[in-house]
Amino acid sequence: MMGRFLIRISLGLWLVAPTLGLPLPSAAQTGTTRVEVSGGLVEGLASDEAISFKGIPYAAPPIGKLRWRPPQPVKPWRGVRKAEAYGHDCVQKVIPGDAGASGSTQGEDCLVLNVWRPATIEAGKKLPVLVWIHGGGFLNGAASVPFFDGGQFARQGVILVSFNYRLGRLGFFAHPALSAEGETPLANYALLDQLAALRWVQKNIEAFGGDPNQVTVAGESAGGISVVHLLTWPAAKGLFQRAAVMSGGGRDYIVQHRKLNEPMEPLPSAEASGVAFAKEAGVTDAGESGLKALRALPVATVNGDMSMAALLTLPPTYAGGPVQDGDVVTAQPERNILRGNFARIPLLVGTTGHDLAGVFPPNKARPMDFFGPE
Numbered sequence: 336m337m338g339r340f341l342i343r344i345s346l347g348l349w350l351v352a353p354t355l356g357l358p359l360p361s362a363a364q365t366g367t368t369r370v371e372v373s374g375g376l377v378e379g380l381a382s383d384e385a386i387s388f389k390g391i392p393y394a395a396p397p398i399g400k401l402r403w404r405p406p407q408p409v410k411p412w413r414g415v416r417k418a419e420a421y422g423h424d425c426v427q428k429v430i431p432g433d434a435g436a437s438g439s440t441q442g443e444d445c446l447v448l449n450v451w452r453p454a455t456i457e458a459g460k461k462l463p464v465l466v467w468i469h470g471g472g473f474l475n476g477a478a479s480v481p482f483f484d485g486g487q488f489a490r491q492g493v494i495l496v497s498f499n500y501r502l503g504r505l506g507f508f509a510h511p512a513l514s515a516e517g518e519t520p521l522a523n524y525a526l527l528d529q530l531a532a533l534r535w536v537q538k539n540i541e542a543f544g545g546d547p548n549q550v551t552v553a554g555e556s557a558g559g560i561s562v563v564h565l566l567t568w569p570a571a572k573g574l575f576q577r578a579a580v581m582s583g584g585g586r587d588y589i590v591q592h593r594k595l596n597e598p599m600e601p602l603p604s605a606e607a608s609g610v611a612f613a614k615e616a617g618v619t620d621a622g623e624s625g626l627k628a629l630r631a632l633p634v635a636t637v638n639g640d641m642s643m644a645a646l647l648t649l650p651p652t653y654a655g656g657p658v659q660d661g662d663v664v665t666a667q668p669e670r671n672i673l674r675g676n677f678a679r680i681p682l683l684v685g686t687t688g689h690d691l692a693g694v695f696p697p698n699k700a701r702p703m704d705f706f707g708p709e
Contacts, residue, residue, distance in 0.1 A: 370388065371542060372535075372539045372542060373535070374410075374416075375415075376415045377391055378416070378419070381454055383486060385451055385454055385490055386452050386454055387486065387489075388449065388543070389418050389419060390421050390447045390449070391418055392447050393406075393446055393447065394409060394528065394535075396446065397443060397501060397505070398443045402443070402505070403505075403508055403524060403630065421439050421479035422444075423439065423440050423442035423444055423445040423499075424440070424445060424479055425441070425442075425501055425506075426503070426637075426638045427441065427477075427638065428640075429475060439477060443505065446498075446501075446528060446531070448478065448496055448497065448498035448532055449478055449479075449485065449496065450496050450540075451485030452494045452543045452544050453490065461545060461549070462492055462493060462544055462545055463493055463494070463546060463550075464494045464540055464547075464549060464550045465493055466495075466532070466550060466551070466552045466575065467483060467485075467495060467496070467553055467558070468529060468553070468555075468559075468561050469483065470555045471557055472556065473502060473503070473507065473525060473557045475502060476502070476557070478497035478498050479499075483497050494543055494545040496536055501524050501528055502525065504637050505638055506528070507605075507656055507657065508522065508524070509605035510606055510610060510626070510629065511609075512622060512625050512626035512629070513609075513626060515626075520663045521602065522658035522660045523658055523663040526561065527663065529561055529565065533550075533571065533575060534574060536550060536574070537574055548576060549576060550574070550576055551575060551577040552565060553579035554579075555582055556582050557583060559580040559581050559584070560583040560584070560656070561583070562578050562579070563580060563583065564664065566668070566677050566678050567676055567677045576681075577681045579684075580682065580683070580684050580685070581685050599667050600658050601658070601659050602658060602659065602660045613625065616632055616637075
């Protein structure tokens, strides 16, 4: 309990340290609920000394021909886009009590993010930013989970950003037909989503009063694993200046059924798993027509057997986490760290006492023990 308490306090002080002793004056500028971002105008919702902007797309919907492709730019919209409600959760099989049981509608059109900022910010002042990556074993979870609400951070002078990323086979999938397309990188679409979200933050966060040079990326469980991958990924360099890892050391051995001392899944192995899944789904052609058929499969067929409850009994056709593709993931993160291939930035590391609480019900977690103070 003390460890989790110290993590919460440390993270809070770490983020707000630049603003300590600098309370917002009475002449502080009132925050507008309308902000212009790269896709167009969005209108948020003011509530309890904070303004929230929910469901902002940071990438085009990864549907149809964009399934199993790197995230693409958002198509600009006309007029003002209401940002008062969460967008779709990414497709998943929710189990009661798990972090993914948010109650929001699911869909492949799920690459959205949310921003919370204080209702007032001193004119000319830029606030620190926390980007939160949710956990869920790369199988489920969402930014819409109630105890991920960023209002408590905004009221303390921190801008919080949360986002969804593709899960299960939609987030991690390899197949020879995909490799034959010639597009790179391959397989790690969820990590590419995370990179796109961080790039969106760098491009747009100043419009919300945030400082792009004071960005902390933090995550728990699979989110923590993701943070470690980002720390060792050259493409992510400069997108954040601090990092926090909660209960995730960069390894995916649980979701991939490997021992700690075994290497990560290489691309050929992931492709073989993809072929096995395709055959089960009735797709035997490994060429262009086969890929077209795979992209046309109902989403329930693609992710229907993906759930945290099945984490330890998944069939061998499951691709459940980062793949060593030689581009996004060049090696096990700890090997990259030992070789000196990582970002030299401040890092806060901790554990959670209730990780996998949804899979093992006796470990009853309280939401605020998990994420932060009320």
